[in-house]
Amino acid sequence: MRTERYLPYALIAPSVLFLLFFFAWPLLEALLLSVRGGGGGWTLENFQRMAADLYFKDALKYTLLLALVVVPLQVVLALGMAMLLGGLSRGRDLFLYVWTIPLGISDLAAGIVWLAIFTERGYLNSLLQALGLIEQPQLWLSYETPWMIFLAVVAAEVWRATAIVFVILVAGLQLIPKEYSEAAEVFGATPWQRFWRVTLPLLKPSLQVALILRTILALEVFAVVVALGGRNLPVLAGEAYYWYNAYQNPGVAAAYAVVVLGISVLATLVYLRLMRPRQEEAA
Amino acid sequence: MASIRVENVEKTFGRFKALNGVSLEVRDQEFVVLLGPSGCGKTTLLRIIAGLEQADKGRVWIGDRDVTLLPPRARRIAMVFQNYAVFPHLTVYENIAFGLRMQKVSPEKLKANVERAAALMHIENLLGRYPAQLSGGQRQRVAVARALAVEPEVLLMDEPLSNLDALLRLEMRAELKRLLAESRTTTLYVTHDQVEAMSLADRIAVMNAGAIVQYDTPMRVYQEPASVFVGGFIGSPPMNFLRLRVEGQRVRLGSLDLEPPAEVGAEVLLGVRPEDLEVYPAEQPQSFAAQVLVVEPLGPHLLLTLNFAGQAFKATVPPDFPAAAGQTLWLRPQPSRLRWLEPGSGRAFATG
Numbered sequence: 001m002r003t004e005r006y007l008p009y010a011l012i013a014p015s016v017l018f019l020l021f022f023f024a025w026p027l028l029e030a031l032l033l034s035v036r037g038g039g040g041g042w043t044l045e046n047f048q049r050m051a052a053d054l055y056f057k058d059a060l061k062y063t064l065l066l067a068l069v070v071v072p073l074q075v076v077l078a079l080g081m082a083m084l085l086g087g088l089s090r091g092r093d094l095f096l097y098v099w100t101i102p103l104g105i106s107d108l109a110a111g112i113v114w115l116a117i118f119t120e121r122g123y124l125n126s127l128l129q130a131l132g133l134i135e136q137p138q139l140w141l142s143y144e145t146p147w148m149i150f151l152a153v154v155a156a157e158v159w160r161a162t163a164i165v166f167v168i169l170v171a172g173l174q175l176i177p178k179e180y181s182e183a184a185e186v187f188g189a190t191p192w193q194r195f196w197r198v199t200l201p202l203l204k205p206s207l208q209v210a211l212i213l214r215t216i217l218a219l220e221v222f223a224v225v226v227a228l229g230g231r232n233l234p235v236l237a238g239e240a241y242y243w244y245n246a247y248q249n250p251g252v253a254a255a256y257a258v259v260v261l262g263i264s265v266l267a268t269l270v271y272l273r274l275m276r277p278r279q280e281e282a283a
Numbered sequence: 284m285a286s287i288r289v290e291n292v293e294k295t296f297g298r299f300k301a302l303n304g305v306s307l308e309v310r311d312q313e314f315v316v317l318l319g320p321s322g323c324g325k326t327t328l329l330r331i332i333a334g335l336e337q338a339d340k341g342r343v344w345i346g347d348r349d350v351t352l353l354p355p356r357a358r359r360i361a362m363v364f365q366n367y368a369v370f371p372h373l374t375v376y377e378n379i380a381f382g383l384r385m386q387k388v389s390p391e392k393l394k395a396n397v398e399r400a401a402a403l404m405h406i407e408n409l410l411g412r413y414p415a416q417l418s419g420g421q422r423q424r425v426a427v428a429r430a431l432a433v434e435p436e437v438l439l440m441d442e443p444l445s446n447l448d449a450l451l452r453l454e455m456r457a458e459l460k461r462l463l464a465e466s467r468t469t470t471l472y473v474t475h476d477q478v479e480a481m482s483l484a485d486r487i488a489v490m491n492a493g494a495i496v497q498y499d500t501p502m503r504v505y506q507e508p509a510s511v512f513v514g515g516f517i518g519s520p521p522m523n524f525l526r527l528r529v530e531g532q533r534v535r536l537g538s539l540d541l542e543p544p545a546e547v548g549a550e551v552l553l554g555v556r557p558e559d560l561e562v563y564p565a566e567q568p569q570s571f572a573a574q575v576l577v578v579e580p581l582g583p584h585l586l587l588t589l590n591f592a593g594q595a596f597k598a599t600v601p602p603d604f605p606a607a608a609g610q611t612l613w614l615r616p617q618p619s620r621l622r623w624l625e626p627g628s629g630r631a632f633a634t635g
């Protein structure tokens with residue numbers, strides 16, 4: 001009786017300790033770092049320096065814009081792919097594997113793949129030249145055209161990380177018994193109505209997970225941006241890196257990290273609230 | 284005009300033949316019950332009629348339309364699913380309203396139909412709840428109400444009352460029968476419950492192993508089973524079958540001298556229902572003797588298990604009948620209720 005009561009706690013204790021040690025503690029350290037001055041007292045100096053920095057506004061803008069463009073695009077694409085996959089009776093696994101290949105590629109490698117396409121002597125210019133559309137190789141990814149870099153990053157991110165959303169949604173779709181869709185069909189729902197009125201509402205838990213996960217990861221975007229644009233397209237995670245490494249100022253770097261954290265928490269809360277499953281629905 | 288006609292439908296799942304050339308016609312406004320043991324293909328047949336499953340062979344007609352290739356929503360039917368399939372993300376009200384919303388009926392009609400269907404199934408106090416907050420039987424009634432609300436011409440029901448308590452089932456059964464007769468709905472109704480089948484059906488289609496073995500009015504299915512299977516499946520206790528020798532075109536059973544159909548072989552099965560045996564404590568003319576093996580008091584009557592020449596069979600007697608194990612009794616079957624069957628195939632001989 002006694003051991004049974006304490007056993008669950010004993011079993012989860014190692015993982016809790018692990019998380020506390022490797023996540024909670026560094027998190028706390030970073031928070032403290034961001035609000036501690038050189039003398040050791042409490043200060044908002046780091047945040048003020050961050051906000052006054054030339055790059056801060058752009059970094060914030062581009063980070064939010066990227067998340068705003070990339071995440072919905074990925075969810076819509078992944079949803080479409082998952083629905084298409086559900087319509088297959090044969091070769092389902094083959095498509096699933098092919099579509100999830102990008103999951104195996106690191107984000108830096110993905111950035112470099114797309115750099116090879118967009119760089120001055122890259123595949124895109126070679127192709128356009130071969131087609132006779134341009135005379136000279138174009139400079140696509142320069143500081144003068146941040147929007148080009150932005151689009152290249154969007155393309156790379158969509159290509160690289162849609163698969164994770166896709167996998168979550170495929171798993172979610174498989175959990176929905178097909179009888180609901182069948183019942184809807186018998187009662188006269190068109191495929192479109194079945195999707196909107198039955199499949200999508202029942203997929204809400206998986207959508208929520210995918211959205212939270214992807215939004216948090218999108219707010220941390222770094223390697224792809226560095227590979228494609230360097231600091232020509234500043235983002236928050238990148239700035240934290242530069243302040244820590246190049247400027248040797250962990251305090252401001254920590255302030256950036258805290259901003260990313262704050263936005264992530266806010267976004268998660270918004271998702272949880274907007275897509276809250278009504279208590280009564282829980283089966 | 285909304286009859287259902289199924290012609291020679293075959294369906295194979297992998298290597299397993301679930302339907303083996305099924306033909307069935309349900310007339311306009313008729314109430315037909317599909318009755319058969321678990322796994323005989325009832326749900327499969329219903330799903331093929333609904334269009335949720337494609338037959339390998341054969342055609343399906345609803346009214347004068349060949350719907351074999353039409354999708355479910357074009358078939359204009361309603362269905363109660365065996366596993367309910369009540370939408371978990373919609374309230375009871377919205378579940379019942381689902382079909383009406385798809386048909387884009389006016390808000391007044393929608394409200395009226397939903398409320399009427401809910402009242403009929405006694406779930407009007409549950410309209411605001413979600414399915415997760417309902418019991419199995421309540422969910423099942425939502426599924427029935429959802430089908431009734433659309434006022435279909437053709438209604439397919441797959442064991443719609445299976446999860447209700449005996450009293451409620453009795454009541455719902457009567458109400459369904461009244462409602463569907465009033466609305467002149469053509470109904471195909473699946474059940475395991477033979478009492479339900481007998482009470483509801485204009486005609487019963489008895490299925491076994493992917494085929495329809497008898498399709499007739501309840502009384503005829505009961506009294507004149509087409510085979511040993513039907514006689515044994517319908518009736519509780521089931522029909523008795525005594526294996527008897529044929530000698531010179533006569534069959535002797537105690538002091539009974541019976542004339543089997545002309546085409547019998549050396550042996551024949553005599554089918555007789557337990558309640559069609561008159562039981563006497565003393566010897567009678569035109570009767571046969573048997574030993575009592577077991578006496579089971581069932582309330583309205585006693586169920587006797589008896590032994591005749593090494594074959595066990597059952598008979599029912601009034602509750603005050605003096606019977607005890609080991610006793611010898613004399614039985615006289617009602618001559619008009621005898622059924623002759625072929626021992627090899629189990630099929631009944633045509634009655635002359």
Ligand SMILES: Nc1ncnc2c1ncn2[C@@H]1O[C@H](COP(=O)(O)OP(=O)(O)OP(=O)(O)O)[C@@H](O)[C@H]1O
Nearest residue numbers: 296297299301320321322323324325326327328365
């Ligand atoms: N999708 C399927 N794949 C493989 N076999 C199936 C499938 N659906 C049904 N079967 C098989 O077909 C046979 C008939 O199934 P069906 O569901 O029609 O039975 P049923 O008469 O409705 O039984 P019950 O009374 O238990 O509901 C069963 O043996 C079942 O195992």
Ligand SMILES: [Mg+2]
Nearest residue numbers: 325326365441
């Ligand atoms: Mg079934």
